[in-house]
Structures are given as C-alpha cells and as structure tokens.
Amino acid sequence: MTVARQQVAQARRIVVKIGSSSLTTASGGLDADRVDALVDVLAKARSGGEKEIVLVSSGAIAAGLAPLGLRRRPKDLARQQAAASVGQGLLVARYTASFARYGVRVGQVLLTTDDTSRRAHYRNAYRTLDQLLAMGALPVVNENDTVATDEIRFGDNDRLAALVAHLVRADLLVLLSDVDGLYDGDPSKPGTSRIDEVRSQADIAHVQIGSAGKAGVGTGGMVTKVEAARIAAAAGIPVVLTSASQAADALAGRATGTHFHRTGRRSADRLLWLAHASTPQGALVLDDGAVRAVVEGHKSLLPAGIAAVEGDFSAGDPVELRDPQGRAIARGLVNFDAKEIPQLLGRSTRDLAKELGPGYEREVVHRDDLVVLHP
Secondary structure (H helix, E strand, O other), rough: HHHHHHHHOOOEEEEEEEEEHHOOOOOOOOOOOHHHHHHHHHHHOOOOOOOOOEEEEHHHHHHHHHHHOOOOOOOOOHHHHHHHHHHHHHHHHHHHHHHHHHOOOOEEEEEEHHHHOOOOHHHHHHHHHHHHHOOEEEEEEEOOOOOOHHHHOOOHOOOOHHHHHHHHHHHHOEEEEEEOEEEEOOOOOOOEEEEOEOOOOOHHHOOOOOOOOOOOOOOHHHHHHHHHHHHHHOOOOOOOOOOEEHHHHHHHHHOOOOEEEOOOOOOOOOHHHHHOOOOOEEEEOOOOOHHHHHHHOOOEEOOEEEEEEEEOOOOOOEEEEEEEOOEEEEEEEEEOHHHHHHOOOOHHHHHHHHHHOOHHHHEEOOOOHHHEEOO
C-alpha cells in the first residue's frame, strides 16, 4: 500500500457521497438491495469506533418518480420538488431501517446553499453535524430539494459533499457513482484507461469529461465529481472517486478508483464558501492596476481601482470582481450598497472622507473577505 493510500485507510472522519444512479432502478424507485449493500459497507467501516462517517446521499427525486407515476426525472421545477417531497421520506426511511440492522442511529440533515454560504447558517450546520457524530449517530445529508430552486439544478450533490467535507473537517471524501473512477475517455469504448492518481489539475487537463448518465435519474455526471474533488483537494482533503461496488476497498485504502491528492491546505471557512457556494449579487469591474493589486499583491479593493459597477446588491453581499476584459478574477463581500458605489469610482479614500465623511474612508472589499479565483 502506498503512503497516500495508507493515509486514506487511516482517515478518521469521512464524508461518503452516493449518487442517484447507484441507489435506484433506471425507472425510478429505491433499490433496497443497493441501499443495504452500501449500508453494510459503511456500518462495518465504523464498527470499531475509530471512524466517523457522514453520508451525503442523492436519490430523493429519483426515489419519488415511480410512486408518482413518473417514468423519468421531470424537467420542470414544480414536479421535481413534488418528487423530492415524496422521495425524501422514502429515502431516509430506507436508510433508517437498513442501519437499524446494526444498531446505528440515523440523523437526517437537509441543507441548501444558504446553509453553506451564510456564515451563521454554516456554524449552525457544523454544530448539528458534529453533535450527531459525537452522539454516535450517522448523519444522512441531502440538499433540501423540496424547497430549493438553484440548488435543485446544480447537479447531484457533488459540490455539497465537498463543502460538507470541509465543514465537518473531514480527513477524506469518497465519491461513489456507477463508474469505477475517472477515465481518459469514454469508459464504454475500447482503448481507454482509468486514471489512478491525480496530483494536480495538469494531470487531467487532456481529459474529456462526460455529463449525466443514461439512466436519466441523476443530474451530475463526471463533470461535477471532478469539480467536487478539485474543491476538496484544494482545501487539503484527499478524495477517492470510484463505484459504489468498490466502496469497501476505497475506505480500506486499497488501490481502487481515482485518488485525488491534496493540492492545498485547509482555508478559512468563509473563503471556501465564498469561492464555491456563494452566488454573486453583482459585479465590480476593476482597472489593470487594481487587478494586479488584488491578484498578485493580495490587497484590499479600494474605490480608486473600480471602473464600473453592475447589479443591485447590498453591503455584505458577495460580488464578483472582474478585469477590464470581463473575466472573473475574484469574489468578495462588498462594504457598500450598489447605489453608493458610482460616486466612489476612481476616487481616493482620503478625498471621499473629506467630502462624504469618515465612513467612506474604507475598502470597498477588504482583503480578509476576498478570495482570488484560480482557473
């Protein structure tokens, strides 16, 4: 066993994400045997008391299809939410019954993007999950698809799993699907091979990554899984991407699937959600000097470096920072309402303080509330 895989095997707090296609039949409805097989693996992995597991489970919408007489995942939001409403109860009931075979208590946690993008909600979500783990329960996390709007269209909970892994300070993220790893081409075609190790984005820059599967019950596909792996790895969390049938091998650190090595260190919670979970409410266009100051100098954004403002936002909202060509180079929490900023453009804070008062002698976006976006 390699050193990296040994570290995977020694992970204590693990987030496991399972996709819809691995839990349901092609026509919709939960596959009890598949659920039980996953539960068997997870219960065994935590049976010694040395590992804690958080399960991020898709499948609510897919589980609700057959009971509502739907043959495929509907495209309109209202019927998606109806299916989620029916399916979520079925999903958690199935997990509760299956884990009960091992005497394991299940706690349901439904999250939306707000719960990972607003700092107060983020802290509350952490406390709930941490307390469930401390009390010996296994949290089952899902997006709150019944009331979600943008979230329901995001794609298969993969990004949520990466954010939850960071939220609970996990040692490992395991992404399970119906494919046993990332391939350098279409895995159904001859001549393609699985990529065993990813140490940087350069290792997979040549790979054409596919979208959702043929069953039509999920929404993610490999694109969102690779993006989730990138987010987690950049936050210092190793990732194993493999098939649900290989879950036991993945948790044991055996050579299965694709192993994404850590590429960064754990960052401040607010910076991770700012980069990956926040929805910009507007944009500030910077001049070239301000772009260099923010990206290379890690400086705060001052009024003098702003050329234009877009959108309707309030102080405290996340906004996108763009270069003169319109490319997003950073995100940050803005200190002024959108309607206030036009009078600040291109002016020094000293001049603004003299004319408008001391409240205007401050940054538009402070460097502690700003994250540079990397391609």
